[in-house]
Amino acid sequence: MAGEYLIKVKATLDQQDARKMEDELNGRFSRVANKFSSSLKKGLKRLAISGLVSGAVYSVLNDIEKMNSAIDETLDKYKDIQSRAAGHNLLPSEYWKLSRLSKIAGVQDFDALFSSFRQTLNKTNRGFNTPLNQFRGQAPDMQTFLQLLASLQAADPKTRQLGAESIFGQQGAQDINKLLSVDLSDLASKAFAGVDENKFNEAITRGMASAREQMIAEVKREYSNLQTRGQILRGGAVREQATYRMAEDVYMNELLKNYQTTAQVNQTMLTVQERTATGVNKTVSWLEKIFTQLKQTAEADRQLRSGQITQEEYDRITGSIYE
Structure with missing residues (x-):
């Protein structure tokens, strides 16, 4: 009967087939690992290049802002000295x-x-x-x-x-x-040593000319913006701005409706944070206490081994540590 027969099949491989299968699997794993490594390297390289480019762009923009500030500050200094001197x-x-x-x-x-x-x-x-x-x-x-x-x-x-x-x-x-x-x-001789008054006055005069040039450019830029932005605003930007602000108002009104609930949630979160902080502080204090006890016990062990204290003294010291 079929139920009386149990056929057992034992899969066996000779040594050559096993070695061949092992080499094939190792080869597959190596190819997958190499592809993953290559892709990872490419990705990291792209990220690195992207980061370098972004960093370089940010650095340039930051330097431009610094240079613009330096120009404005210098021209303002020229104008300030000239106007106060004239006054x-x-x-x-x-x-x-x-x-x-x-x-x-x-x-x-x-x-x-x-x-x-x-x-x-x-x-x-x-x-x-x-x-x-x-x-x-x-x-x-x-x-x-x-x-x-x-x-x-x-x-x-x-x-x-x-x-x-x-x-x-x-x-x-x-x-x-x-x-x-x-x-x-004495102060003047130290502070103004090497100062040429004629050159200083000439520098102020040149600086004032540059300051006027900057102000003229600002007037032209202001006129250009007024003209350009006037056309843009006639194109519906004001209506879109009004729509956007209305949407902001709707959102804020919804928030205000739920202010009480939001405030209660935040208060609850603050309470939880406070309790968590208290628990952490207690845990830290407990750990500090254990660490101190271990240090004291280790010191008592050292003294006992070196013969500095007796067993009785050791028992008394260690007993008091954990009281």
Whole structure:
């Protein structure tokens, strides 16, 4: 009967067939691995090249932004020095030296000081009686200002303070005292060594020409944008903007409807985070305690082995460690 017969088939391979099959499988695996490795290398190479290109582009764009900032800052500095110097009827080099020397001495607002000096001396030259009567007829320029400083420096402290306050006000007198407390000649010789005033003034003049050129270009760019964007806006951009903002409003209104629920969810999440942080802190403290206990036990073992403590002392120490 069929159920009484059990036919057992034992698959066998001779050594040559087994070796052939092994070589074939190894060959297949090698080809697959090589293809995967090749594809991976190509992919990594593409990523590397892409990253290098992106990095190079970003670097160039970043450098352009830095150069644009440097141009703007430099031209703004030219305009600032020129306008402030003209406001005080000084040459750019004179204003630059006086203001920078004052800053080195600790004065933050040289312009206010020099304005007070000019106003008082102009009033003097119109015939009024002022603390600057001794300088009547002189121009309110750099040389007269330095003469005033020398005069205050030579006066006794009380006269100097009264004179400074009457010319510059109480706050201004504090700044004048900063100028009088240092050796301005020494500071000037160190700060302005090698400075050519003529070249400085020429640089400011060239800088102002460049600044005007920039402003002219900005005016032309502004006109071009107004014309171009006017045509774009007539093409429906404003309507699309309104549609977009309405969609934003709808989205925000939906969010506001669910504000309470959202706030509760966030509060719950914060509570979970707080509990998690507390649990982590407790775990860390527990681990630190175990680590300390292990270190103390190891030290007690070392002392016991070296004969520094007895078995009784060891038992007492280790017993107290884990209390």
